[in-house]
Amino acid sequence: MKRDRLTALIAVTALTIAACTTAAGDTTTTGGPGATGPVGGGGSVLAAVMDRGSINCGVNNAVPGFGFVDADGNHVGFDIDFCHALAAAVFGDPDAVEFIDLTAEQRFTALQSGEIDVLIRNTTWTSSRDGTLGATFLTTTFYDGQGMMVRSDSGFTSIDDMADTTICVLSGTTTELNLATRMTGIGYTPSTFDDNGQIQAAFLEGACDGWTSDKSQLAGVRSAWPEDDGGPEALTILDETFSKEPLGPAVRDGDAQWAQIVDWVVIATIQAEEFGITQDNVNGFADTENNDIRRFLGLEITDAEGNTSVFDAGLGLPADFAAEVVAAVGNYAEIYDRNVGPDTPLGLERGVNALWTNGGLHYPPPHR
């Protein structure tokens, strides 16, 4: 009798453990290339989004300028504005978006499981993320890169000068690895910290000769440097960029239509800047004779025979989606200046994020 009970207990335990391990196995393997099709009923993401009436946008809630929560509980930032732009394009309502705060660890799982429709969370486009995490990366919204900040009076003008120095860096980040790669052959001592606040304290005490991080972060730190330590002028960010960090939106693999929609919404903001269309003047183009702009804004076009038509690119979006986007969040320059530009606490110059016509990297494919 007692033995029977023991057997039963062992059997039940074994079954439970088997069930648990299978479930755990599912979660890990779904992350592989197997997870291609859109999850969530197997339908298209656009159809699911239209049904729901809002877009689930995976964002960050703690990156200054790019995605944070203000005192009234609203999400604000550069990445956040692209979520609003997408909602404006799909629904004509920039507020038809649910923000889902994600940690770095969670973000790709949330994307694969269909919990979010799009991930706009300062995520670097890399080959392995494209290849093994089931994500499709789209037009880059922000070109970042790792840089080095030193004291202006230190005399360092390039990273090669910095032999036998102590360089402060966040622990456990790719930043640390990039630093090691860049400093190959140059003797240096890395000093690692858990957060930027600690590095700032160490830097103020003179414990670091250099501070390396993404340039956008360094610029933010520099612009807020305490006045009693000389203010921003006391620090210099060296020109060299020694890693590439293209940040942009990502969607799930397997739904080309949705990927194209997100892609062209981002492109529309850049194109609007190129055309000089802003949030204020977007409604003033009704009489323009520039057919490129008419097509872009979904205005009627009269061809050589006198027939009028409205250009529809066939993306699954309303013909005037670009006009809605610009009316909602403005063009790329406006989004940039409002959130991270020179007049904000981050104080980032456009640099490589300028239009191609100004020597930057943003080159929108034509809308026709």
Next chain:
Amino acid sequence: MSLETVRPTLPAAPGPSWARRNLFNTWYNGLLTTVLGGLLFAGIWLGARAVAGFDITILEVNLRLFMVGEFPRDQLWRPWLSGGFLAAAIGLAAGLIQAGSRERAARSGLPFTPTTPRDVVRRLAPVIGLVVVLLLLTRTITPTLLTVVVAIVGIVFNVSGRRLHSRWGWVGVGALVVAGYLSLAAFGGVGWEDWGGLHLNVFLTLAGLLFAFPVGILLALGRRSALPVIRALSVTFIEVVRGVPLIAVLLFGAFAIGFLLPEEVRPSQVTRMLIAITAFEAAYVAEVIRGGLQAVPHGQTEAAQSLGLPGRKTMALVVMPQALRASIPPMVGQFISLYKDTTLVAILGIGELLETSFVVNSQPDFLGKGLFVVTLAFAGLIFWVGSYTMSREARRLERRLGVGER
């Protein structure tokens, strides 16, 4: 042969003071006390200076974010209304407990000392202090006035609860709690998936324990069941869940439920956390109650059986009430640790109090100012007040119920 009465040794007459007996009884203890006391004082002093020396604007402008997270600002009357209902529920419950004690005392002829307002103030002193601190951070008079109204509502219901002694009183408490929830979520309100700040921590604690309690009782009974399958399932569940850190259960809830269920029926992140917390707490509550069940002498069961009570009634009327009474103090301990553990949902980016104290530092106005020390100290203070008050109440309850003495 004469019977000798063995008396317990009574405590000696008051001798040297407590400090002299415990802190300075030997030279090395004296030295240790002096050094550690000095360090403690320096730590407190430095901490206070650090906090006071920093700008507390970050707390003032973000107070609502700390309290209710992203709750829509045009709906803030809902948390206040809900607070009123909850104050009424707590006041009424406390009043009913008083009425019950008075009645029991009258029946047994024992003296009854009612809880005076002075006792209440003393017992709630940390909470009152915290409320004052919070109100000092507000920038308008409205929150102060509303707090006074909520307090008055609680007092009025407490006074009426003391006069009332009927089962309907407890039905009223339940109704007030439900009304408190509905005033937040129903009629165009905001469901719990969008709650945040301290509000979310408190909700997860209360709801987690509320849901875990019945499950825990069933598991505890299941573990003592004569049916091998039920017993094996209960033991497996309890031991597997107790053998895993809460953070693993939370991650499993967040990721596995997301993958296993199709989108239409997939619960929100907060609901998943609540499910995970409920499962985790149920296992611990089950063990606490099992401890309580074991504390009930077997003679009680035998006595009930000799009266002809069937097994179910023996459990429901004789054993379980005594077991639950013995379980109350450890249950409060469990409650306190759950209250603090709710901060773990921050790892999933859910905006509860601790997460909020991090993210507010990303706002442009406070960027790079190193105000983490202020916001974390603030969140720590709030958690400490709650936990400390609860543990003091637990000790009082333990004394009153005489657990550990019989």
